[in-house]
Amino acid sequence: MLVVHSPLCLLHDPPTEILSGKPVPYKESPDRLVRVRNALSNDPQRKYELTAVDDGLDVLPDILRVHSEDYVVYLRRAYSDWVEEGGDKQGVLPESFPHPKLPPYKLDPAKMSAIARAGMHLHRAIDILSLLNDVGGYYCFDLSCPITEDTFEAIMASARVAVRAAQLLVDGTQSTAAPHGIFALTRPPGHHAGTGVCGGYCYLNNAAIAVRCLQDAVPAGTAKPRVAILDIDYHHGNGSQEIFYSDDSVFYISLHAEGDYPYFTGSSVEEGEGPGVGFNLNIPLPQHTTGDDEYLATLDLAGKAISDYRPDYLVVSLGVDTYKDDPICCFNLTTPCYSRIGARIRELRLPTLFLFEGGYCMEVLGENVKGVLDGFLG
Ligand code: SP5
Ligand code: ZN
Structure with a gap:
């Protein structure tokens, strides 16, 4: 599996954020990226081919299809x-x-x-x-998105990773019959970022930017590809929801913790609006009691909804902050669950673009992300 990354994504490194009214060390650290990169490049079977994106790739037009x-x-x-x-x-x-x-x-x-x-x-x-x-x-909805000297360079690099991965998925899909997957090692993450707002460690919505790339990569006169976004980060992807809320060409579906951050979105009554009605599906799950079996059963429901939509592509917002020992989250998933999640996603048999979102338990971050991708590869 191709893994697209950029060393420039490491630059963003704010010292602190404000949580519960107090300055605390910034959880969304560059080391997160290093952990995941190392886990993938040290795979004993060498299943992952890491490729650095060209720093010169101009993605401003792609970003401006999503953000104001x-x-x-x-x-x-x-x-x-x-x-x-x-x-x-x-x-x-x-x-x-x-x-x-x-x-x-x-x-x-x-x-x-x-x-x-x-x-x-x-x-x-x-x-x-x-x-x-x-x-x-x-332009901001919380106190977890400081903009430092290096922030802009890092978020642009993260968007470049997303765009390049989308291009590679399109290219690969044309040349193979097997279900095809690519991993975009996006950091900073994106799913909380809306059209004109940052929050929750997210500045540019990498998944949304990638969706528009996938949809635009067809010859003029061809039907616009339909894309499903499966958001399995612990938190509701309020930004992705906002961006596609009235769009029937993108089906956004999220499994997330009920009543946790970002608090004001993520309810199952949020179904989309206008032409987008029915193309936004939120599945909140209880904090503290959601474990492997409950999660996988719910993922099966999500998989059924995705199959019914008949998308041309699947974009996975891949957060592993659902892990039992995540320092800021309250689900109880164990490490073996992640490969089972990947296997479920494989069963959808769709060209799939994974993008990295949250996950803060440093000791197992790489292992858990790799688990999903290993499970997808089968
Ligand atoms: C990309 C991503 O995962 N962003 C998450 C940002 C979360 N920021 C707020 C964390 C609030 C922690 N509150 C703890 C309550 C646990 N039930
Ligand atoms: Zn999260």
């Missing part, structure tokens, strides 16, 4: 603006958020059009610092 331009400009500008305003190296964090019970916040239209005019060339265009002051809370 002002958000991407913000991500690129935020740290230097913050430092000029006297902020320190720990990175940009908001102090205040727009709130649904307050009058709706809108950026001043004059500022918005100045930002749009300056576009992605903001750094050489005009001094727009004042236009972006104090909008951190407009």
Whole structure:
């Protein structure tokens, strides 16, 4: 199996985030990537072929099919603006958020059009610092996404990994009959990032960016490929849900912990809207009591729903924070469960793109991710 990665993904390394009101060491560390990479490259059967993505691959057009331009400009500008305003190296964090019970916040239209005019060339265009002051809370929904000096470079590299993996899946699918799988070693992760908002360690939605690449890689006049996203991270992928909520060409299905982070989304009544009604399926599972058997039985239901949709591609948001000893999560999955999950996914017999999302128990992170991929390979 091809594994796409980038050393630039290691650059993002904020010292802290705020959890339960306190600064704590940042859980989404570069070492996570190293652990998974090592587990795959040390496979005794050498089943995994690691390939580094070309740093020159321009994925801005792919990103802008998912995220708003002002958000991407913000991500690129935020740290230097913050430092000029006297902020320190720990990175940009908001102090205040727009709130649904307050009058709706809108950026001043004059500022918005100045930002749009300056576009992605903001750094050489005009001094727009004042236009972006104090909008951190407009583009962020929690205190786990500091933007440091290296954040933009790392999140762009993560998006490049996703795009390249999608391209390779399309190429490989054309030349083989067996179910084909590729792993994108994306880090920072993506499934909490929405059209114009970061949170939960996620800045750019790598899975969503990959979905659009898969859908666009067909000759003009051909039907748009249908894609199912199976999100098996412990947390609900609120960003992926938002991005595809009214889209019937993408079926988003998530197994996640009921009542845990991100708290305000993930209920089974969220079924999509407009043409997307019926193409969003949330399956919340109880904290503390969900173990291997309950999880696998639910995954079978998800697999049935995916088969019924008849997608052309499957994208798996692969989090292993469902593990029993994960430091910030409350499911009870054991290491042997992960290869059984991979085997279930294999049974769907679809060209499959796996993207790395969460998982914070360092000791078994590599083993658990490799378990899913081993199970898929059969
Ligand atoms: C990609 C990803 O997995 N992001 C997760 C971000 C979670 N951040 C908030 C963690 C809150 C921990 N609260 C513990 C409650 C346990 N029941
Ligand atoms: Zn997670």
